[in-house]
Amino acid sequence: MNFEWTDEQQAFRRKLVDFLAANLPEDWEEFSKHGPASPALTEFARGFCRKLAENGMLFPHWPKDIGGEGLGPWEQQILAEVMWEYGEPRGGQYMNVNWIGPTMLKYGTEGQKAKYLPQISAGEMLWCQGFSEPNSGSDLASLRTRAELEGDHYKVNGQKIWTSYAGLADTCFLLTRTSDDRKKGITILLVPMDTPGITVRQIPSLIGEGDIHEVFFDDVIVPVGQRFGEEGQAWEIIGYSLTNERLGIPRYHLAREALDRAVGILKAEGEFTRETVKAEAARCAALCEAARTAIYAIVQKRVDGGTVGPESSSARYATVQAERAVGEFVVEYVPEALAGQSAFLQMHHQRGIVAGIASGAAEIQLNIIASDVLQLPREPR
CATH class of the missing domain: 2.40.110.10 (Butyryl-CoA Dehydrogenase, subunit A, domain 2)
Incomplete structure (x- = not known):
């Protein structure tokens, strides 16, 4: 199996990184450490998303006739990874990309599409x-x-x-x-x-x-x-929406970046020498890559035109495990990073706290895996 990015995909990632370098303030990590919902970042995101839209980078995977660039699911995934690696400068508008927009396209009336999609694709609407x-x-x-x-x-x-x-x-x-x-x-x-x-x-x-x-x-x-x-149609609609939401935030990518930074701090301080520390870092890295692989398998399924089902819960739970492991690694080995030494690790810690709750609690994902993936009998009630 080939896990290499194509030249076009690598160029798309570089384009995004270059855009961020040119459009984020120098103190971005400090500015964004309180998360994408902070009033300051939300206000910043309204202007930033308009710039993304004007440069074809807000919804690159959407059809051109509704404001996209006609690219595919892999470009959508690259976009999500880069944005979350940089602290999500889209603010809450990442939801538009992940599930609001796709749900509107699938279930909205023509009037609703005409009203909301132009505002969403222009980066002018927060839900x-x-x-x-x-x-x-x-x-x-x-x-x-x-x-x-x-x-x-x-x-x-x-x-x-x-x-x-x-x-x-x-x-x-x-x-x-x-x-x-x-x-x-x-x-x-x-x-x-x-x-x-x-x-x-x-x-x-x-x-x-x-x-x-x-x-x-x-x-x-x-x-x-x-x-x-x-x-009475909501249950069907939110089933579709939550499948997109569970996979939309690449927490595995943010967790791996946080792990790499934590290891960098330990190396700089001469503390990355004990075998127990190295082994725990390796375990965290393995969990991040396992989650990444599970997500990528689903992205490929979308590319192939398949329908994503309960396997999204398996991928979601793998991501929760990775987030928790990295969060615990930082607390155990570089706690000073959470007390002001690293704005990025502080931001990741705040985001990681909700990894097992947001988009459906981890326990609910395990129930879905048991019943719909493993086909186990339900517990008597």
Whole structure:
């Protein structure tokens, strides 16, 4: 099997790196250490994404007729790796690339595509994801935020929690309950965040500035035309969306860069001499490369026109293992890096904390692997 990049792919990676070198500020690592949801980075990202779009590097894998360059899944993966290696200067707009855009293309009405895709492809729109609730996180089918149909609009009441980017987002991709059927009773609404009745409260956390929020909906009026898909179609749609989201963030690449930097610090201090340290670094590197290989197999499946299924959970869990191992390595052997010595490692540590929670908890991925990949019987309830 050939794992080498083609000349064109290598040139594309160099083009991205050169663009970042020319367009990121000199103090970028310090500036970006608080994560892609920080107010400063979010504001920076709006201008930066417009520049990416103008240079054909925001959605290079999209068809040309909707603002892309007509490239393929490998270029999408290269784009993600480079952006996350540099601390994700796209801010929350990486979600547009990973799953908002693809989901809009597959399920949006012609009117919704005409309204949202130009703004997304121009780098001018930030979304948030209204999924989790106080008692409905991993068990998403138990959500209770209610949308009652009243003539030509829905009236929405309920609460979401752990909502990334909600404080600065333009629109919420909101899951609501429109009937009591556990899965078929869930419906998606596209809700502008400045709609009357929406209250956003930031949750202080260790994982970065402005990253997670509570969102309250009190008699929020949403026109029927803002429904995404049919009533009760949400479970199908979010299954497609989450498959893209789980694979969209190349955490294995960020983890490997963090590991290499940690090892660099140890070597510079003459501390990379003990065999136990070397062995642990090698174990971390192996986990990063195993996760990379699992992701790349799925990228190739997309290139070949295949449908990505539960194997995405296997790749996601491999990435979680890599992130956790590298995070523990840094804490064990270069803890001073997290106390101000390295802005990059501090950023990685904050991102790594949520690796096993965001995009579906690691335990949920293991359940999917057991039932859908290994075909094991479900635990009696």
